[in-house]
Amino acid sequence: MAARQRKRSTDQPLIEESSESARPMAWPGMRGVATVLGRALRLRCPNCGGGPVLEHYWKLRARCGNCGLALERGERDYFIGSMMFNLVVSELLFAVLFIATLLITWPDVPWDTLEWAAPLAMALAPFVLFPFSKLIWLGFDLLLRPVTPDELQPQ
Numbered sequence: 001m002a003a004r005q006r007k008r009s010t011d012q013p014l015i016e017e018s019s020e021s022a023r024p025m026a027w028p029g030m031r032g033v034a035t036v037l038g039r040a041l042r043l044r045c046p047n048c049g050g051g052p053v054l055e056h057y058w059k060l061r062a063r064c065g066n067c068g069l070a071l072e073r074g075e076r077d078y079f080i081g082s083m084m085f086n087l088v089v090s091e092l093l094f095a096v097l098f099i100a101t102l103l104i105t106w107p108d109v110p111w112d113t114l115e116w117a118a119p120l121a122m123a124l125a126p127f128v129l130f131p132f133s134k135l136i137w138l139g140f141d142l143l144l145r146p147v148t149p150d151e152l153q154p155q
């Protein structure tokens with residue numbers, strides 16, 4: 001009994017991993033996708049649109065300050081997918097901006113500026129996108145695996 005009342009370690013998930021795997025998946029509509037993207041881009045909870053969800057720019061809270069959603073959803077290394085998402089978006093932004101710069105400035109492309117600005121932007125983008133990618137990842141997960149009552153804890 002004493003072990004049950006022991007304070008929760010920060011390494012342990014809030015929700016049991018085995019119950020997460022048994023959850024059925026649902027197909028999200030475009031309206032749901034737009035909603036969670038909008039909430040994530042405003043750094044709000046993808047589930048309720050409230051917050052706060054960040055302790056600081058680099059760290060999510062354990063639960064949403066409004067609806068009490070467990071933000072790591074009970075899986076170890078839950079946000080590894082958000083890192084992949086972060087890097088892919090950074091690369092896509094680079095490609096879009098590079099091509100746009102070429103098209104807009106052709107034939108006088110500022111190669112000297114691109115030579116230092118492009119690598120600098122590529123190095124900074126993953127840091128700037130860090131909290132957004134985590135919340136977008138969580139939002140898409142919520143669309144595919146909707147929230148269950150056991151994940152919510154009133155604040």
Ligand SMILES: [Zn+2]
Pocket residue numbers: 045046047048049050051064065066067068069
């Ligand atoms: Zn919330």
